[in-house]
Amino acid sequence: QQQVKQSPQSLIVQKGGISIINCAYENTAFDYFPWYQQFPGKGPALLIAIRPDVSEKKEGRFTISFNKSAKQFSLHIMDSQPGDSATYFCAAVTRGQNFVFGPGTRLSVLP
């Protein structure tokens, strides 16, 4: 019940395309859903996050869509660029600061 599922495991997108990564959870105690971006040799960096009372949040080319009833949320990267090539992790957090991370999606954006 503490697990966060993430798909796909890897994703290849052409430059200018839309990258979509999906996550799902079971625990209704999760109250915050951040996404992290990790480049090789670096630690994960917070990218964008959403609370469950909001269905969508957009920051630049990055959008989170949240479906509370389905317990699913997704990251959309519009106009994907080669510089977006990285590993993306979704996470779910309880109010008690219990962080659970998805297994990650390796995104490659072809020039």
Place this chain on the structure above:
Amino acid sequence: ETGVTQTPRHLVMGMTNKKSLKCEQHLGHNAMYWYKQSAKKPLELMFVYNFKEQTENNSVPSRFSPECPNSSHLFLHLHTLQPEDSALYLCASSQAGGGKYEQYFGPGTRLTVT
């Protein structure tokens, strides 16, 4: 820069060595974490310190020993490690109780056990 620094960035040690990893956060946070990141595996939470008190230990072998002398510093003491302990060790911090559930990660220490 995220405000979380880790040293050393790379470490190679034998199975009989003793070494320590250091983490320092400059964000004024009151919670610090150690994670293990292995290839093709999810991030594994190892230890959590909240207000300097260890609040979680996810069944980590005793060859890993954490120390949190104050809310800005976190250490991971290593001894008699195994080759399967080779991984990227990440430190993170957050502000517990502040209503923002966001962790900030350091760059990690790449550990190789020979």
